[in-house]
Amino acid sequence: MSNSISVKINPQFSTGLLKVSHCSGFPPIIPKTPKILILGTMPSVVSIEEAFYYAHPRNAFWPMIASLLNNSEFQVGGVDQTAKSLNTVKEKKEACNILGIYLWDVLQACERKGSLDSEIKLPQANDFSLVFREYPSIKTVAFNGQAAQKLFKKEVLKLQDLPDDLTYITLPSTSPAYAAITLEDKRLFWQEKLSDLL
Numbered sequence: 001m002s003n004s005i006s007v008k009i010n011p012q013f014s015t016g017l018l019k020v021s022h023c024s025g026f027p028p029i030i031p032k033t034p035k036i037l038i039l040g041t042m043p044s045v046v047s048i049e050e051a052f053y054y055a056h057p058r059n060a061f062w063p064m065i066a067s068l069l070n071n072s073e074f075q076v077g078g079v080d081q082t083a084k085s086l087n088t089v090k091e092k093k094e095a096c097n098i099l100g101i102y103l104w105d106v107l108q109a110c111e112r113k114g115s116l117d118s119e120i121k122l123p124q125a126n127d128f129s130l131v132f133r134e135y136p137s138i139k140t141v142a143f144n145g146q147a148a149q150k151l152f153k154k155e156v157l158k159l160q161d162l163p164d165d166l167t168y169i170t171l172p173s174t175s176p177a178y179a180a181i182t183l184e185d186k187r188l189f190w191q192e193k194l195s196d197l198l
Helices: 045-050 061-068 089-099 128-134 146-157 183-197
Strands: 006-015 018-024 036-040 073-076 079-082 101-105 107-113 120-125 140-144 167-171
Touching: 036 146, 061 089, 061 183, 089 101, 120 146, 140 146, 140 183, 146 167, 167 183
Parallel strands: 036 101, 036 140, 140 167
Antiparallel strands: 006 018, 018 107, 073 079, 107 120
């Protein structure tokens, strides 16, 4: 698994104001008892700068996870926290641990101009056959948006040895770039599809 986090400007790919950069993803967040694998495509520029998943302030991923906690109380460092918001990296990791969410991205590296999935070039997938061998408790793969699902189908399903009994769910993207439905509709969809699995 890649543990590098970097964005390197490659002058060969310069195009206008934005340059195509080499992007390397994050290591996964692995809960004690994984129940579900949630996959994005590749961290955004803002996330890479902040060195953590879904760091853009308008990305709704962490509010979705907080909603899945159903306003229950959980502990971080021995202190009760409400699930209404997840503000720190520690709280976010603990939420994934409580819910059994294995969080990762489809890609370990790519070339990309800016943060848009449509700009991804030369994708290199993470090793998911290893994930399912190490964590056979994971039976569901949920994609944060159609771009993640399409990349997984192209770069992983056709090339890696995966279990035959996996269930796949494509969720509406939490990215602010996906505005086809409202934030509340996204939340309801995530709740409906994931609540019984966590």
